[in-house]
Amino acid sequence: MTPLIESIETLLVDLPTIRPHKLSMTTMACQTMVIVRLRDSDGIEGLGEGTTIGGLAYGPESPESIKRNIDSYLAPLLIGQPADSLNALRARLARHTRGNMIAKSALETALLDAQGKRLGLPVAALLGGARQAHLPVLWTLASGDTARDIDEAFQRLEDRRHCDFKLKIGANPVDRDVAHVAAIKEALGDRAGVRVDVNQAWDEATAVRGIAALQEAGIALIEQAIPAREHAGLIRLAHRFRVPMLADEAVQDARDGFDLAAGGFSGAFALKIAKSGGLHGVLELAHVAQAAGIGLYGGTLLEGTIGTAASLHAWATLPELAWGTEMFGPLLLEDDIVETPLRYHDFGVELPTGPGLGVRLDEDKLAHYSRKS
Ligand code: MUC
Numbered sequence: 001m002t003p004l005i006e007s008i009e010t011l012l013v014d015l016p017t018i019r020p021h022k023l024s025m026t027t028m029a030c031q032t033m034v035i036v037r038l039r040d041s042d043g044i045e046g047l048g049e050g051t052t053i054g055g056l057a058y059g060p061e062s063p064e065s066i067k068r069n070i071d072s073y074l075a076p077l078l079i080g081q082p083a084d085s086l087n088a089l090r091a092r093l094a095r096h097t098r099g100n101m102i103a104k105s106a107l108e109t110a111l112l113d114a115q116g117k118r119l120g121l122p123v124a125a126l127l128g129g130a131r132q133a134h135l136p137v138l139w140t141l142a143s144g145d146t147a148r149d150i151d152e153a154f155q156r157l158e159d160r161r162h163c164d165f166k167l168k169i170g171a172n173p174v175d176r177d178v179a180h181v182a183a184i185k186e187a188l189g190d191r192a193g194v195r196v197d198v199n200q201a202w203d204e205a206t207a208v209r210g211i212a213a214l215q216e217a218g219i220a221l222i223e224q225a226i227p228a229r230e231h232a233g234l235i236r237l238a239h240r241f242r243v244p245m246l247a248d249e250a251v252q253d254a255r256d257g258f259d260l261a262a263g264g265f266s267g268a269f270a271l272k273i274a275k276s277g278g279l280h281g282v283l284e285l286a287h288v289a290q291a292a293g294i295g296l297y298g299g300t301l302l303e304g305t306i307g308t309a310a311s312l313h314a315w316a317t318l319p320e321l322a323w324g325t326e327m328f329g330p331l332l333l334e335d336d337i338v339e340t341p342l343r344y345h346d347f348g349v350e351l352p353t354g355p356g357l358g359v360r361l362d363e364d365k366l367a368h369y370s371r372k373s
């Protein structure tokens with residue numbers, strides 16, 4: 001008998017970060033995850049996670065809106081439906097609700113986790129099978145202090161945790177940011193790759209000035225220097241500079257990817273399950289990028305272990321990603337809500353094995369960190 005979706009529970013979980021994480025639009029001291037527990041009529045439970053950065057600082061969904069919109073609008077569309085018909089369920093959500101891609105990603109993750117557990121298969125196998133079992137992971141230096149960032153980078157290199165670093169800039173005047181980045185690159189030399197993420201903070205004229213200096217300093221990749229909607233500007237920057245551009249906020253899904261590619265963009269796309277409404281949507285974007293010769297990068301919205309594991313299952317189905325991944329979210333958090341953390345070693349992370357996502361909740365930790373009201 002086909003199992004039906006019986007209930008969907010959402011929890012807000014607040015976990016402190018190991019240090020302040022400073023981006024152009026906010027500084028995080030805590031990460032709030034929306035954890036989804038989806039239960040089917042055959043007793044199987046699927047887990048999902050919907051996470052953003054800094055409340056409403058990053059995008060139009062906040063943790064509270066993700067929870068509320070799942071509870072009020074999305075979950076009622078799924079309850080009572082066949083649990084094993086993911087394509088039909090995605091179409092149903094798309095037909096009756098707009099936007100809310102992080103919420104949809106959390107639900108799709110839970111549906112895939114449940115189906116994997118039901119069939120005894122990892123999520124990657126449901127997506128056609130993993131091509132990689134260990135994926136490279138960079139680290140973001142974003143303490144807001146140059147000397148502290150340099151110490152942090154050397155520690156990570158010594159521990160063989162990370163050998164590529166992304167620097168968050170855009171909060172300070174451009175010359176100060178460039179000096180900060182150049183000092184870190186100079187200290188690290190050829191031992192590590194250094195990239196920057198401006199998180200949309202510059203206008204195009206500032207970007208031209210900043211990128212010229214960053215290119216000179218040996219920076220490998222420039223992420224989202226100008227506002228998300230300025231596709232034409234991003235294409236101009238890609239044509240103007242030798243250093244490649246990485247589109248992040250500018251590219252949510254396959255349609256954005258197609259627009260940018262058709263407009264002549266070259267460089268790379270940051271893939272995020274949260275931007276594309278789940279694993280299938282993000283793989284559609286990856287396929288557009290592949291068809292257009294645009295590089296792939298496995299991105300994060302700083303999810304905890306559940307969202308990170310879900311992303312890894314998607315990235316693992318792709319050929320080697322030109323720019324690796326940034327799936328370090330769990331390492332930025334002081335604690336975890338799963339029984340066995342992901343295994344980070346040799347500058348990367350292992351794809352979890354076992355049915356579904358391959359992660360199990362630690363119920364005591366979950367209860368401890370769950371918001372009570
Ligand atoms: C972003 O915009 O890329 C990814 C790593 C990080 O530190 O912040 C995120 C968001």
Ligand code: MG
Nearest residue numbers: 197223224248
């Ligand atoms: Mg980014």
